Amino acid sequence: MNKNDIDLGRYPILYSFRRCPYAIRARFAIVLSGVKVELREIVLRDKPTEFLQESLSATVPCLVTKGKVFDESLDIMKWAFEINDPEHFLNMPLDGYDLIKHSDGPFKDALDRVKYASRYPSDLFDESRQRAEEFLKLLNKQLCQPYLFGPRPTLADIAIFPFVRQFAFIDKAWFDNQKWLNLSTWLDTYLKSPTFEITQQKFPKWIKGNSVISFP
Ligand SMILES: N[C@@H](CCC(=O)N[C@@H](CS)C(=O)NCC(=O)O)C(=O)O
Incomplete structure (x- = not known):
């Protein structure tokens, strides 16, 4: 199965907050990599239980994949580019x-x-x-x-x-x-x-049970 053909509802979950610079860089890398995630926009003063159960640091962004939780934005960027990095972003001097x-x-x-x-x-x-x-x-x-x-x-x-x-x-x-x-x-x-425009799209606050928002 191609990574882009994953059934809706079975994407990795990205807990995000539109204005957060850490979340912006994670979403930016996700867009450039072509990987799809389920985006859950959260409000920092009212963090949902589902998010708090996953994120040890209780910070955004947090990516929940089948086997692993990524609590650091830089790790999320690397995760995306390790799946697909057509422009070789990971090819960087130390x-x-x-x-x-x-x-x-x-x-x-x-x-x-x-x-x-x-x-x-x-x-x-x-x-x-x-x-x-x-x-x-x-x-x-x-x-x-x-x-x-x-x-x-x-x-x-x-x-x-x-x-x-x-x-x-x-x-x-x-x-x-x-x-x-x-x-x-x-x-x-x-x-x-155009990548930044996609990265900065507005999404409603995630509420459990609402339909899945795939991103990008
Ligand atoms: N180490 C984290 C830091 C992320 C971070 O500090 N995010 C802020 C928002 S910009 C946050 O979630 N703060 C928690 C809060 O305000 O309750 C990362 O790089 O992903």
Whole structure:
């Protein structure tokens, strides 16, 4: 049986949340891989029992396959590309994993401190924005190729862009004013792509018993 011919209702289940950058990168990889899943859009302040029974971390995205539960977005991306990777996203230098780690770690931390500034000590705001800027400058420099690791995109590009998007939209005028040309062009390419449009489709909140929503 072809992977795309799985009966409706028997797809792997993806618990997702439209605006979450981790869920965005998981859905983006799923679309590019051509794999189909059952999408269950959840509301984070009202997590369904079925989701909590599967996700140890109680975070989205969470993918439930027949044999395994994937609780990390990066693992979901790899899962999709290990099934089908026509554009060779997994063909990435090992440095790519370090870059993703930096983005998920120190950059995301700085991003949260800027985005949710009122939750953190105010005297750290400038330092956090500066830490985020340093990472973005590094990306901007690397993106002359014009992707992060050369002339074609790899896993790192699609694992990182949703977080750059999140940072950019905290204050888009400020971001655009930085004149990070390579970074802005790269981000725009993703945001205007048909894949992103599919990734950002709106779905109603999942309720047990409703008809299955297949994605993409
Ligand atoms: N390690 C997870 C982190 C995902 C994560 O933190 N997701 C956020 C939403 S953007 C979440 O579900 N938070 C739980 C909550 O807000 O209750 C991954 O990479 O998939």
